[in-house]
Amino acid sequence: MDTFLPITLTFNLYVHCIINTINRYIRIRSYKLYRKHGDGPSDALYQPHKLEKWGDLVIKTVHTVTNISLYTSPFICMYIYKKGLYTLEKTQSMVPLFAGVGWFIALSFVVRALGRVSNPKYLEFLKDLTNTSIDQKIYLQSIRKYDFEFNKWPVSYSVPPKTSSTWLQTNPFDRCANNDLSTYQRVAIQVLAYVAVHTFGLRLIYPGTLSLIQTSLWNILIIGRAQLVENYNGIRAKLQSADGNAIDTMFVDNRSLSDKGKILVICCEGNSGFYEIGIMPTPIKAGYSALGWNHPGFAGSTGTPFPSQEHSAIDVVMQYAINELGFEVKDIVMFGWSIGGYTATWSAVNYPEVKALVLDATFDDLLPIAQNQMPQSWSRLVREVVRSYADLNIAQMIRKYSGPVHLIRRTKDEVICLRQGLVNTNRGNNLLIKLIEARYPDVTSEELAILEKYVGLLSTQRAALERGQIEESDRKMLRLISKHMQDLVTTHCTPLPEDIFMRIMDNIAANTK
Known part of the structure; x- marks a missing residue:
């Protein structure tokens, strides 16, 4: 031996x-x-x-x-x-x-x-x-x-790498979302949050990173890519972001087909969405050019979808669209579905000349939804995880964008409604309120109260009210709601019909003339 x-x-x-x-x-x-x-x-x-x-x-x-x-x-x-x-x-x-x-x-x-x-x-x-x-x-x-295998693809476009921060510069223990706790309690919950987010926490927020889900969808993703390439002449490309991640993208060019094709719709998918089976077909069928991409850690893309890596990913996608594909910023529309509304909004804020921001089934802030899904006893831990590592506060960001914004609310949304089936608990309502509050500073507190009362109603109910005898302040709020939001009578994951997308784009074009 x-x-x-x-x-x-x-x-x-x-x-x-x-x-x-x-x-x-x-x-x-x-x-x-x-x-x-x-x-x-x-x-x-x-x-x-x-x-x-x-x-x-x-x-x-x-x-x-x-x-x-x-x-x-x-x-x-x-x-x-x-x-x-x-x-x-x-x-x-x-x-x-x-x-x-x-x-x-x-x-x-x-x-x-x-x-x-x-x-x-x-x-x-x-x-x-x-x-x-x-x-x-x-x-x-x-x-x-x-x-x-995507890891064998050559890089088609890259941006200069950014200097990596030291651990001390990004030390997650420097901040705490539960400052009312005593010192030893804060340390304990910070350690728990760090462990949670690096084990199961971020995977709960972005289930598309789970190998089990990707394995179960693998053949469907291959078929989806084949359809985009063969039916729409899609062009697949690997982009390298500033933090070194490889981002898997698909571009469909409709510029030669119609004037609508001169507008590029950049599609930002949900937390279990992939461009292969996601929202890309909606703008493509409507006649627009479309650029889809996968979050870091999804399918071919490398990395982990922490906010900083999400920022780098959408930034290299934007740079690719502008410098390689030849679109001007003013001809780009950001289209975000569900959690993809975060990267779509971030991009609109950082590229303020984009033509419009369209958010479908998107929430205002991740924290209320996360706390609603977890046991009440976990409330503080959930707050610490979200605020310290995944602070997806779209309502806070959207205040900084002054271009056209249109929200699509799913009336049967089972994901971002705090109470399933109750449209007045849809967190898209809160996003609309924050948008109107920031965009129209002349709106009084009394009018905001009216807005909060009406935003929870269905669009058919609001239309009936508007046809009746109501106060001018009520009518003003109803018109602002209709201007920025429309209802879609369906669930969270139903594809958006292209005719609705075309109407939204037509309204955006009419309002920007």
Whole structure:
């Protein structure tokens, strides 16, 4: 046994060298191909040979087991300790097992490689992908014929990197959202909030980052990309943000089809939304050009959707639209759905010349919704997590934007209503009140009280009131509500019909003349 360990280590090193050598020549660890565009219907994916399929299945299984092991490592270590498996003798007895597993994994890589090099379709893809000697634009056109692992895509556009802040500069413990607590209580809740947001907290806010959700939607996302590329001539691109994240984008250019195509609609998705299956089809079908992107940590995009990374992501998307795609800021409309209203509003505030801001099923502030979804006993912890790490206060930001704003309220919204089915608890109402309060300083406190009374009504009820005999102040508030908000009788996740989007755009154009 004493001589078996160095021999095994030598064999493993030898296997590692073999893997690296084969990887260099036939790419056995990279370039997973999903589809060649135009090769059959949009739901027809690349069909690997049996060898590649078998090798890939083993590698995926090992990857999944490894991830599960990392999450359950404390329990595994506890089990090893209780069983006394940590001794040198026990460890040495496990060496043959691990060596055998290592050889089996290495064999799987080799088998997958053999399956790939025996597939003419894969070899054609590999030839196009590795032919980097040609012009950059021609090269991008050639690889856009394929859908493959996004981390292998070349960067199409990047912005200068920003200087990374030190931990002391961004120290989350410098601030506290519960200042009324005593010192030791503040320290305790800050530590809990830090742990919560870096484990499950941000994933609850952005479920689209969960690998389980992405895995379950993976084939649907591939089909969605194929439809955007093949039906609308979509152009996929990788952008590199200032903080180093890769942002997955899709651009549909309708400038050659009509004058409406000269307006670019940048689509900001919800917390479980992806551009592949999100809101992009609405402006596209309405005749506008559209640019979709995925949040950091969603599908092909890297990173984590903390506000700072969200800011960097939408900023590089804006810079790409202006400098690479050739749109002027005044011809860009920000279109945000649900939590995407945060990045859409941030962009409108930081690019104040944008044509308009359209927010669909968007809330005013994340905190009331988060507290409503969690137990009352967690209220302080939720406040600390939101205010310190995910302070998505759209109402506060929207005060700084003076351009056209239009809100769409879902009357059956089950997500941003504090009480399901009660439209007067929809947090979009609060967003509208804050918008009108900031935009119309001549509105009196009495008129604001009238506004709060009427904003919770359905649009049909407000229209009936406006046709009747009412005070001029009431009529003024009803008109302001109608100017900035309209109802859609549906739930939170129903796609916005393109005819409604066209009417909104027509109203924006009429009001800006």
